Amino acid sequence: MYVAVKGGERAIENAHALLAHARRGDPSVPEISLAQISQQLALAVDRVMSEGSLYDRELAALAIKQARGDLIEAIFLVRAFRTTAERFGASEPIDTAAMAMDRRISATFKDLPGGQVLGPTFDYTHRLLDHDLVAGGPVPEPARAPAAAAAMPRVTDLLAADDLIEHSGAPDPAAPVGDLTREPLGLPAERDLRLQNLARGDEGFLLALGYSTQRGYGRTHPFAGEIRFGTVEVELFAPELGFAVPLGRIAVTECQMVNQFGGTASEPPRFTRGYGLTFGQGERKAIAMALVDRALRARELGEDVKAPAQDEEFVLMHSDNVQATGFVEHLKLPHYVDFQAELGLVRRLRAEFAAAARAGEPGIPEAAE
Amino acid sequence: MSALQGDTSHRDESHRDTSQRDRTYNFAYLDEQTKRMIRRAILKGIAIPGYQVPFASREMPMPFGWGTGGVQVTASILGPDDVLKVIDQGSDDTTNAVSIRKFFAKTAGVRTTTRTGEASVIQTRHRIPEAPLHEGQVLVYQVPIPEPLRFLEPRETETRRMHALAEYGLMHVKLYEDIARHGHIATTYAYPVQVDGRYVTDPSPTPKFDNPKMNDCAALQLFGAGREKRIYAIPPYTQVVSLDFEDHPFEPYRHDAACALCGATESFLDEVITDDRGSRMFLCSDTDYCATRRAEGEQGGPSGPPERSKETHGA
Numbered sequence: 001m002y003v004a005v006k007g008g009e010r011a012i013e014n015a016h017a018l019l020a021h022a023r024r025g026d027p028s029v030p031e032i033s034l035a036q037i038s039q040q041l042a043l044a045v046d047r048v049m050s051e052g053s054l055y056d057r058e059l060a061a062l063a064i065k066q067a068r069g070d071l072i073e074a075i076f077l078v079r080a081f082r083t084t085a086e087r088f089g090a091s092e093p094i095d096t097a098a099m100a101m102d103r104r105i106s107a108t109f110k111d112l113p114g115g116q117v118l119g120p121t122f123d124y125t126h127r128l129l130d131h132d133l134v135a136g137g138p139v140p141e142p143a144r145a146p147a148a149a150a151a152m153p154r155v156t157d158l159l160a161a162d163d164l165i166e167h168s169g170a171p172d173p174a175a176p177v178g179d180l181t182r183e184p185l186g187l188p189a190e191r192d193l194r195l196q197n198l199a200r201g202d203e204g205f206l207l208a209l210g211y212s213t214q215r216g217y218g219r220t221h222p223f224a225g226e227i228r229f230g231t232v233e234v235e236l237f238a239p240e241l242g243f244a245v246p247l248g249r250i251a252v253t254e255c256q257m258v259n260q261f262g263g264t265a266s267e268p269p270r271f272t273r274g275y276g277l278t279f280g281q282g283e284r285k286a287i288a289m290a291l292v293d294r295a296l297r298a299r300e301l302g303e304d305v306k307a308p309a310q311d312e313e314f315v316l317m318h319s320d321n322v323q324a325t326g327f328v329e330h331l332k333l334p335h336y337v338d339f340q341a342e343l344g345l346v347r348r349l350r351a352e353f354a355a356a357a358r359a360g361e362p363g364i365p366e367a368a369e
Numbered sequence: 370m371s372a373l374q375g376d377t378s379h380r381d382e383s384h385r386d387t388s389q390r391d392r393t394y395n396f397a398y399l400d401e402q403t404k405r406m407i408r409r410a411i412l413k414g415i416a417i418p419g420y421q422v423p424f425a426s427r428e429m430p431m432p433f434g435w436g437t438g439g440v441q442v443t444a445s446i447l448g449p450d451d452v453l454k455v456i457d458q459g460s461d462d463t464t465n466a467v468s469i470r471k472f473f474a475k476t477a478g479v480r481t482t483t484r485t486g487e488a489s490v491i492q493t494r495h496r497i498p499e500a501p502l503h504e505g506q507v508l509v510y511q512v513p514i515p516e517p518l519r520f521l522e523p524r525e526t527e528t529r530r531m532h533a534l535a536e537y538g539l540m541h542v543k544l545y546e547d548i549a550r551h552g553h554i555a556t557t558y559a560y561p562v563q564v565d566g567r568y569v570t571d572p573s574p575t576p577k578f579d580n581p582k583m584n585d586c587a588a589l590q591l592f593g594a595g596r597e598k599r600i601y602a603i604p605p606y607t608q609v610v611s612l613d614f615e616d617h618p619f620e621p622y623r624h625d626a627a628c629a630l631c632g633a634t635e636s637f638l639d640e641v642i643t644d645d646r647g648s649r650m651f652l653c654s655d656t657d658y659c660a661t662r663r664a665e666g667e668q669g670g671p672s673g674p675p676e677r678s679k680e681t682h683g684a
Binding site: 008009011012076079080082083084086181182183184185186187188313317322323325326327328329330333334335336337338340341342343344345348349352 | 394395398399400402403423424425426427428429430432433434435437457458459462463464465466467468471494495496513524525526551552553555557558559574575576577578596598622624637638639640654
């Protein structure tokens with residue numbers, strides 16, 4: 001009779017074996033390789049690297065395979081691996097002006113130094129299911145052009161040269177690098193920690209919040225000054241050598257948002273900035289992040305904080321999908337004890353209610369009576 | 370002996386019985402720097418009973434909301450000689466308790482037990498064991514929302530200020546409104562307590578039935594909230610008072626039933642529905658307590674609520 005909570009251990013083992021079986025699927029279908037995931041589901045890998053906060057295509061691909069394509073579960077796997085990894089330093093700031101460009105577009109200038117480079121994008125494709133992909137087959141070679149000889153200056157740098165946009169300020173090399181995975185997030189949080197939080201934040205959450213600012217909940221009048229995707233060098237300062245040594249190249253997507261700002265009595269009118277950055281190609285996330293970053297600067301820029309996207313505590317405390325999914329899904333765990341306690345109270349209140357009704361009394365007297 | 374109680378040998382691998390543990394990860398999974406950071410938070414928590422100490426919670430290999438705070442606290446205090454018990458809903462055999470116990474058996478290789486009296490560290494979700502805890506034991510609670518004021522004030526910045534000023538009027542107003550509306554304080558679990566006359570503290574979602582056990586407890590009580598990144602503590606023999614009013618004193622929940630297996634009337638009972646015609650029986654939520662009583666020869670009564678006159682079993 002008393003079986004409900006017994007046998008937990010064997011049940012778990014059996015469930016895990018069944019999961020492995022379901023993960024593999026029909027054994028007559030070839031097993032997917034990490035290389036296939038990394039190459040052909042590249043944007044999924046990019047997202048898992050970004051929100052998993054770990055630049056490692058192979059581990060991200062493994063996580064996606066293990067998670068059966070559930071990207072939040074894959075992000076969780078990557079995070080749990082990353083969390084105990086030793087921190088031995090912080091890299092130099094990456095220089096996105098020196099990016100080897102795969103794609104670079106500006107929505108604010110028709111043409112600009114370096115030009116517009118569409119690169120690999122879904123933009124302007126017709127979203128018609130392509131039945132050629134059912135069978136697969138070789139794809140034609142893409143057109144090639146020599147890499148741009150000249151650097152492509154960032155649009156925001158061009159605007160800053162004319163003092164038309166706020167200056168982002170030179171980095172202070174002596175300032176400690178904030179890291180919310182090593183220190184609990186204090187509120188209010190400075191922009192470095194906010195950006196770290198957003199960079200790790202859930203794409204869907206940021207998308208909805210960014211969208212809400214466009215629909216009037218914390219409007220920021222944004223222009224996509226520039227979106228660029230390509231590879232940049234990562235360097236680590238080696239004290240023994242006295243200079244920074246290159247560690248390798250990573251692919252990143254950067255969005256520099258240009259937003260309106262009215263100016264004040266002491267400040268001339270100029271545009272303000274919102275910033276988004278992701279690992280790999282993550283334009284949707286980068287744009288949404290830039291919108292939310294700008295919205296979260298309301299306090300700093302003296303704007304009224306009225307909308308959810310401007311509410312730092314609301315955004316930062318709810319952006320992390322690993323935290324969110326854990327707590328939402330923990331409702332699956334047993335709550336027998338608490339429910340029993342509630343059940344007891346409801347029964348008691350109902351009994352009192354019924355007794356009062358039988359006695360012809362009104363229910364519980366109002367406190368003021 | 371747990372690490373908090375003076376064992377400092379963790380960095381020396383040779384001191385451990387590591388025969389059965391997975392050596393891919395450090396002892397008890399977390400790296401030693403992380404454990405040191407968590408132990409500092411625990412020590413601060415012990416020094417300021419009931420105060421929520423922020424700590425840099427790690428992503429653990431189980432989901433947030435499933436005990437990551439408790440797991441990090443346990444991982445940080447566990448020593449090779451500790452004996453670990455893990456319960457969920459009072460039971461050693463619920464799936465999440467099994468999962469966490471296996472995690473530490475695998476990563477720390479420590480001995481595990483289901484017997485409350487034998488354990489040096491007990492990690493729990495939603496219950497305090499029925500058997501009184503003794504000195505030297507550590508009870509580690511898994512906490513989902515550590516802030517007792519959270520559902521009255523959603524902002525962390527505000528609630529921290531309220532704690533700093535000991536501004537707890539809002540909580541009393543809430544309890545008063547319960548009485549005004551329902552005739553009772555309608556909080557049945559996570560019933561707020563005041564620790565050492567200072568901090569209003571969340572006992573975690575234990576039923577208020579368990580609140581009196583927190584007061585003057587011989588064991589050290591540690592609370593870990595992983596997702597919310599908070600640790601707090603109640604040192605042994607600390608005064609813990611459930612909030613109430615003079616004319617509406619705190620009353621622990623009582624069942625009008627006895628355990629169908631061991632006949633206990635003084636333990637917290639789970640209700641089990643046995644068919645689709647409204648039949649039900651009551652069973653001890655604390656499975657070790659129930660098994661111990663049965664081993665001592667106690668037997669269950671009828672499965673329904675017993676008639677008072679037939680009640681023969683004492684506590």
